[in-house]
Amino acid sequence: xxxxxxxxxxxxxxxxxxxxxxxxxxxxxxxxxxxxxxxxxxxxxxxxxxxxxxxxxxxxxxxxxxxxxxxxxxxxxxxxxxxxxxxxxxxxxxxxxxxxxxxxxxxxxxxxxxxxxxxxxxxxxxxxxxxxxxxxxxxxxxxxxxxxxxxxxxxxxxxxxxxxxxxxxxxxxxxxxxxxxxxxxxxxxxxxxxxxxxxxxxxxxxxxxxxxxxxxxxxxxxxxxxxxxxxxxxxxxxxxxxxxxxxxxxxxxxxxxxxxxxxxxxxxxxxxxxxxxxxxxxxxxxxxxxxxxxxxxxxxxxxxxxxxxxxxxxxxxxxxxxxxxxxxxxxxxxxxxxxxxxxxxxxxxxxxxxxxxxxxxxxxxxxxxxxxxxxxxxxxxxxxxxxxxxxxxxxxxxxxxxxxxxxxxxxxxxxxxxxxxxxxxxxxxxxxxxxxxxxxxxxxxxxxxxxxxxxxxxxxxxxxxxxxxxxxxxxxxxxxxxxxxxxxxxxxxxxxxxxxxxxxxxxxxxxxxxxxxxxxxxxxxxxxxxxxxxxxxxxxxxxxxxxxxxxxxxxxxxxxxxxxxxxxxxxxxxxxxxxxxxxxxxxxxxxxxxxxxxxxxxxxxxxxxxxxxx
Numbered sequence: 001x002x003x004x005x006x007x008x009x010x011x012x013x014x015x016x017x018x019x020x021x022x023x024x025x026x027x028x029x030x031x032x033x034x035x036x037x038x039x040x041x042x043x044x045x046x047x048x049x050x051x052x053x054x055x056x057x058x059x060x061x062x063x064x065x066x067x068x069x070x071x072x073x074x075x076x077x078x079x080x081x082x083x084x085x086x087x088x089x090x091x092x093x094x095x096x097x098x099x100x101x102x103x104x105x106x107x108x109x110x111x112x113x114x115x116x117x118x119x120x121x122x123x124x125x126x127x128x129x130x131x132x133x134x135x136x137x138x139x140x141x142x143x144x145x146x147x148x149x150x151x152x153x154x155x156x157x158x159x160x161x162x163x164x165x166x167x168x169x170x171x172x173x174x175x176x177x178x179x180x181x182x183x184x185x186x187x188x189x190x191x192x193x194x195x196x197x198x199x200x201x202x203x204x205x206x207x208x209x210x211x212x213x214x215x216x217x218x219x220x221x222x223x224x225x226x227x228x229x230x231x232x233x234x235x236x237x238x239x240x241x242x243x244x245x246x247x248x249x250x251x252x253x254x255x256x257x258x259x260x261x262x263x264x265x266x267x268x269x270x271x272x273x274x275x276x277x278x279x280x281x282x283x284x285x286x287x288x289x290x291x292x293x294x295x296x297x298x299x300x301x302x303x304x305x306x307x308x309x310x311x312x313x314x315x316x317x318x319x320x321x322x323x324x325x326x327x328x329x330x331x332x333x334x335x336x337x338x339x340x341x342x343x344x345x346x347x348x349x350x351x352x353x354x355x356x357x358x359x360x361x362x363x364x365x366x367x368x369x370x371x372x373x374x375x376x377x378x379x380x381x382x383x384x385x386x387x388x389x390x391x392x393x394x395x396x397x398x399x400x401x402x403x404x405x406x407x408x409x410x411x412x413x414x415x416x417x418x419x420x421x422x423x424x425x426x427x428x429x430x431x432x433x434x435x436x437x438x439x440x441x442x443x444x445x446x447x448x449x450x451x452x453x454x455x456x457x458x459x460x461x462x463x464x465x466x467x468x469x470x471x472x473x474x475x476x477x478x479x480x481x482x483x484x485x486x487x488x489x490x491x492x493x494x495x496x497x498x499x500x501x502x503x504x505x506x507x508x509x510x511x512x513x514x515x516x517x518x519x520x521x522x523x524x525x526x527x528x529x530x531x532x533x534x535x536x537x538x539x540x541x542x543x544x545x546x547x548x549x550x551x552x553x554x555x556x557x558x559x560x561x562x563x564x565x566x567x568x569x570x571x572x573x574x575x576x577x578x579x580x581x582x583x584x585x586x587x588x589x590x591x592x593x594x595x596x597x598x599x600x601x602x603x604x605x606x607x608x609x610x611x612x613x614x
Contacts, residue, residue, distance in 0.1 A: 005322040006382045007134050008145035009050045009087035015041045016143055018206075022154040025191060026162075026216060028125045031106040031113040034190070037140045038064060040097045049092055052137035052144035054085025055105035061090055064097040072100075083385045084134075088141050100141050109600040110135035112276060118597065119217065119274060120234035124162060126217030128273055128289070130282060130601060133323055133386035136209035147321045147429045149206035156199045157191060158216055164199045165231055165271055167213040167284035171200035205265065205285070206427055208319055213284035215271055225250035227263075231287075232272040238292065242272045245295045248302055248344060252309050255343040259415065260313040260336060261422050268309060276563035278602040280304045283311030283333075291564050293533045300498055300532075303341055303353060310336035313422050321431040323386045327377045328435060331398010338399070351470035352500045354399075355477075358467050359507040361396035365460060368393075372459035377401065378432050387601055388608055390565075400465040401455045405439070407466075408449050417442055432456055476501055480508035488521055499532030506538040515548045528554050537567045544574035544583065552586055559590050563598040565605055572606050576613035584613065 004010045021038040039051075061070040071091040080086045090098050104111065114126040129139060137144040156164045157177060174197040181191070181198075201214075220239050221231045228249040232239045249268060257263050269287045272295070281304045282289040288308040294301035314332035334357065342350035368374045374389045377397055381389075406414040420442060425434075436456070440447050454462055479489050494501070506527070522528050527539040528551060540558060543551040555571055562568075575587035591606050598606065 004147050005145035007084065007323055007386065008143065008147075009052050009084060010143040010145050010148060011050055014047075014049055015043065015045050016148045017150050018042050020140075020142065020150055020152045022140060022152060023157075024154065025157040026127065026159070028113065028127070028159065031111075033104045033111070033139075035102055035104075035140060037100045037102065037142070038097060039100065039142075042096075044094045044096045045092050046094050047092060049090045049098070051088045051090065051100070051141040052085060052134075053088045053141050054080065054109065054135075054138040055107055056088075056138065056141060057103040057105070058088060058141070059101040059103065062099040062101070063095060064099050070095070070098055083383065085137050102141060104139060107600070108135075108138040109604070110139040112599045114217075114274060114276070118276075120238065121218050124218040126215070126233055126274065128215035128217075128277070129213050130278060130289075130599060131212050132210040132282065133390075134210070135601065136212055139212070142209045144209045145322065146208040146210060146319045149208055149319070149427065149429060151206050152203050152212070154201045154214070156201070156214065156216065157196055158199065160195050160197060161218070162216050163219050164214055164216040165219055165269075165287060166199075166201040166215075167211065167287040168201035168203040169266065169286065171202045174199045203285070207285060207316065208429065211284055211316060213282065213287065213289060215273065215289075219271075225253075227253060227266070227268050229267070229269045230272065231269065233274060234272065234292065238272060238295070241295050241297065242270070242292075245297070245299055245301050246270055246305055248299065249305060249309070252302070252306055252340055252344055255340045256309055256313065256336070259339055259343070259418075260310075261419055263312060264317060264426065265312055268312070270305065275561060276597055276599050276602075278563055278565045278599040278605075280564060280566060281308040283308045283315055285312065285316045291562070293562055293564055293567075296499060296532050298498055300500055303337070303345075303349075306340045306344070307333060307337040310334075310340060317427065318422060318425045319429040321429045322381075324378055324381050325431045326386070327394035327398035327401075328430065328432065330395040331377070331402060334395045334399040335402040348470060348472050349500070351468050351473050352476075352504055354468035355470075355473045355504050356500070356507060357392070357396045357399060359504065360392040361400070361461065363507075364391045364393050364396075367391065375459045375461075377456045385604075387605060390605075397461065397465075400461070403466070404450060404455070404462075404464055405443070405446065408446065409443055413443070472501070473504070476504050477508050480505055483509055483513075483517070483521075486517065488517075488524055491524075494525070499530070499535045502527065502530070502532070502535045503538055506535065506542060509542060511542070512545045512547075513542070515546055518543050518546050518548050519550075533558075533562065533564070533567055537571060541570045541574045544571070545578070547578070547580070549582070552583070556586070556590050560594045560597070563602050565602050568598070568602055568606055569609065572609045573613075576610060 002012045004012045017039040019040040024033050024035040061072045073089050074086050075089045110129050110131050116122055119126045134144055136142055177192040177198050179192050217233050219231050221229050222239055222243050223229050224243050224247050230242045232242055265285045267286050272290050272292050277291045280291055294304045310333045314336050315329040320326050320328040338350045338353055373379050530536040540555050572587050575583045
């Protein structure tokens with residue numbers, strides 16, 4: 001039978017669940033969740049139903065009405081697929097629902113459990129999820145493909161005094177467990193043990209499994225707008241800084257609504273996670289997850305918020321059908337983000353954002369020079385772990401494609417097209433072919449003006465892509481070129497620069513320069529000590545590539561402070577790519593010492609980098 005998605009065991013001939021009711025009991029000591037998932041189908045089904053799992057223990061499967069066992073099996077080799085995990089096959093007999101009782105593994109790739117010592121408060125443990133791209137299957141059995149959308153309810157049983165937040169609406173105030181209510185999720189004595197409380201949530205808009213998200217621990221909150229509240233684990237100081245950094249969220253929401261139509265998710269809350277969070281942000285609907293590294297003190301971190309907000313229309317509202325069409329999420333969202341930033345922060349800031357993206361896209365061409373398949377907008381990802389080839393290509397090449405269409409038809413026409421597109425496909429998962437058909441139907445003749453096939457299926461950067469043009473962008477590139485001649489920018493030339501300008505400047509420098517030049521630049525502007533990790537990491541990467549051993553200590557501190565993959569990937573790669581054995585040994589030692597502080601997704605990425613260059 002045909003699979004619906006190369007990254008899921010879900011069969012195209014089988015029904016897709018429409019609702020899941022989750023009951024989750026958190027065992028922090030064992031780093032395990034004991035739970036049940038009541039999956040409801042649109043109609044009664046007879047025959048097998050395949051669900052995705054990874055590192056889950058399946059205790060039983062029950063008929064929701066009779067409590068009778070439903071036969072289940074793992075119809076695959078004894079060894080789970082390293083990318084997909086194991087299919088769980090339920091043998092249904094005219095049934096429209098099944099209750100799967102399960103436990104997660106301490107090695108679940110969707111969960112990071114932090115001990116009290118690893119948190120900011122140092123007093124209580126913490127746990128959070130990251131389900132994108134294909135990690136929801138290690139949290140609960142599901143059809144873990146973005147082609148499948150479902151609504152859900154969830155009951156979370158936590159020890160006092162911990163609280164939970166979720167990318168969903170809170171259904172009721174926390175309460176003590178009621179004897180007998182846990183059903184088959186776990187023994188009543190366990191569920192109703194003293195010193196615990198139950199929190200309930202509902203998501204009534206259909207979402208794919210990768211957007212399922214929660215966190216639990218010692219979490220505080222503060223309102224920053226009529227639809228926005230900031231949450232953080234790091235105490236009052238971090239909460240204050242986050243509230244200041246993201247104070248403009250409501251203005252961004254209004255800008256997005258003016259550009260793309262109504263905001264469909266009710267609230268837009270923000271959770272600042274511990275530094276181990278592997279991404280800059282994750283667009284979980286109703287509650288965006290953020291790394292604390294986006295809090296820079298100058299509101300520039302709000303650009304990450306603009307990106308996650310833009311996903312409310314492009315990604316969450318309209319979703320790529322599989323990860324082979326990931327550009328439909330990220331290319332559209334990068335375009336939408338820059339339109340929002342342009343309204344809120346001005347054209348020059350948006351142009352700088354575009355310039356950094358252009359530089360990043362060119363860097364990815366070098367990264368994938370030996371496998372140009374991954375430079376396509378629609379690559380073949382059969383057998384490929386999406387985390388392994390995560391890159392800027394779907395973001396920046398996707399942005400360039402949409403910007404090319406905008407330049408061809410004019411912004412007013414393209415804006416009208418975008419609103420039609422979002423209204424037509426909201427709460428649906430689509431593929432590239434569906435988008436292209438809609439494009440050609442609504443912008444007649446576009447296929448004769450732009451080589452759509454080259455943009456979607458071709459490798460590399462198409463010849464009609466365009467480097468952004470603006471006065472500040474041109475000035476920064478010019479100063480970068482002067483550095484190649486040994487000239488360091490004068491203080492008056494950089495007096496008004498923020499982190500974004502410095503990032504663009506460093507990104508345009510040669511990949512390897514004389515160590516004396518690196519030292520001179522740092523002596524003037526202390527870039528290695530920047531509080532802005534975008535600047536710091538870009539500079540340290542350049543320093544490593546240029547053989548500046550004196551920066552190894554700062555590289556090590558950075559790799560042990562944060563777990564964001566945007567920083568881990570270039571720094572570890574720079575350490576192991578060169579010929580210096582000392583740098584390679586340092587990379588292995590640092591990872592061995594820092595590994596437990598990284599999220600499982602980040603651990604896998606670093607392990608892959610080290611293995612490639614071993």
